[in-house]
Amino acid sequence: MTISATDPNGPLYYNGWYHLFYQYNPDSAIWGNITWAHAISKDLIHWLHLPFAMVPDQWYDINGVWTGSATILPDGRIMMIYTGDTYDVVQVQCLAYPANLSDPLLLKWVKDPSNPVLFPPPGIGPKDFRDPTTAWLSPDGDKWRITIGSKIGKTGISLNYETKDFIKYDLMDGFLHQVPGTGMWECVDFYPVSMVGQNGLDTSVNGPGIKHVLKASLDDDKNDYYALGTYDPIKNKWTPDDPELDVGIGLRYDYGKYYASKTFYDQHKKRRILWGWIRETDAESLDLLKGWAGVQSIPRSIVFDKKTGNNILQWPVEEVESLRSSSVEFKDVTLVPGSIIPLEVHSPSQADIVVSFDIDKKTIEEAANMSYDCSKSGGAVNRGPLGPFGIIVLGDETLSELTPIYFYIAKAYNGKPDTHFCADELRSSKASDVEKIVYGSTVPVVEGEKYTIRSLVDHSIVESFAQGGRSVITSRIYPTKAINDAARIFLFNNATKAKVTASIKIWKMDTADIHPFPLDQI
């Protein structure tokens, strides 16, 4: 049996269960024939498969039940708006809801007889109208608003709609926002974050001490971009804090392979949680052999970064820590220039690694100016005075295969050090049918902070978080030798001048089993 899984859909928490739906092709390891697969969990870690929630069985979604979002109303009803691809290949929006709200599993879903509830408006192409968001309340509290990504020419836009009943909609004047040159905006997401509190916020919250995140998945370059800004609910417009870092031209959620992501408000633990699709970076011939393609990332909680004030922080949900079992710790390990130290660990292919590095300030001050770019750097073999230093994951004993995850400090022309955070896949595998590039970007390091990485290694997926989640890189790695217990973890310092001190703790991670829900036992 071969399957393909892509975008996460309609995530929500309801009546004791977290629900995740996702784009699924039950017939093949390639995209097509898209249904809504359904899984539930009590803890975001251990998942149980349920039967499909929705299949392409109406004229308006016969070519695909595509991405959508859930809105939980104050009275407890759930409205799921999703994109259907019609029999004549037009993208329309449709409404569905649980058949029985007292069923905690939300097994059966009903498509509203009024579907489709939205057709592409004038001036918008029939194939440029998809992925409706979760709704938020208008200032008077009597209407709901959603936004839908699209494009006009090469300008990415987000359309505004208002509705009272999720069936009849008014297209509002103007766009929530637009950015020229960014192309089609897929999977738009729009939500508030608190600048002062610790918790996530319900999608409808607004007021002082709040910023709004606007996010789009760019069709053109297959990356997820976000920006922080201010939402004016009267004009129904969002303005970026920094137009130079606007949506699509500034910050990314993730500098590796990560797309079609979507957040939801977890009212159970008061968190804003992010799901993302990680696609394969190996050749299709391998995917056919494997019989599957595409995975979901570990869910991340999102908060505003109070220290920098101009980005968000992503961090694996705390429930992941329940998979930690035995650990090893190495404190204050000195790494002189050119050193590499193997670490004795159990289960190196399924690990939670937390490491911090310290580097002498004077060395930074004395270093010469230089520029750096992870993607053009040639990876960790290329040495500079202040980098690279970091960890190596999924390395084999002889280092014929290795994946360095590292920092590289480069002093800019103005004397200020820029810290780059990179994942180097160039030598990650001896196989020739896997993608090998260096991912990464700069990451802000606040005065007094050490350089920190948390890396979750799960066989062929590595999710790495720098500076508490200020920069994240998701890598797909396909080692041929550095697998299971033959894999090794190393500390390294390939800088020419800087002496680095590292403290590292590595937990063995238990497997989170995923099975079908035992429906016959109910």
Next chain:
Amino acid sequence: MKFPLIILAILHLHGITQLKDQTLIETSCRNTPNYELCVSTLHASPSSATATDVEELGLILVDAIKSKAESGVSAVDKLRRLHPELREALDQCRMSYIAVIKADVPEAVAALTKGIPKFAEFGMADAAWEAEICEGSFESAAESPLSPVNKDLHELATVAVGIIKILL
């Protein structure tokens, strides 16, 4: 004197339609790394004469890629008998060509017809990669009896990606 006028009008209209299609193919092919190959492949297909949008041009190219991969499979099957010493590489090539035929092409067709072109881009980028993988499985380029097929497949696939990117 109406007759000749009508004939002229018909010829004129026919000429204009031809010109419009010409322009669609020409402008689209300029977005690809191999203009000549793009234009010649499209013109070789009768349906290009009536193609009105870029999706249709994309589908013609995807079909050409399918044919090329199929010819690759036939070539492999002949070569396996004649060159048992190349069996490992030929097996890899067969796997790669089959992936193009069974996965990349159907995915691209589904994506182009249903309106999510990026999956067609993934599929055609993979087709180019499979050609590289096949070629790379021989000890040296000189040893590969499939170089012409792989070169064509690779070129066609990169041209297809160029066309598909217009739709993103």
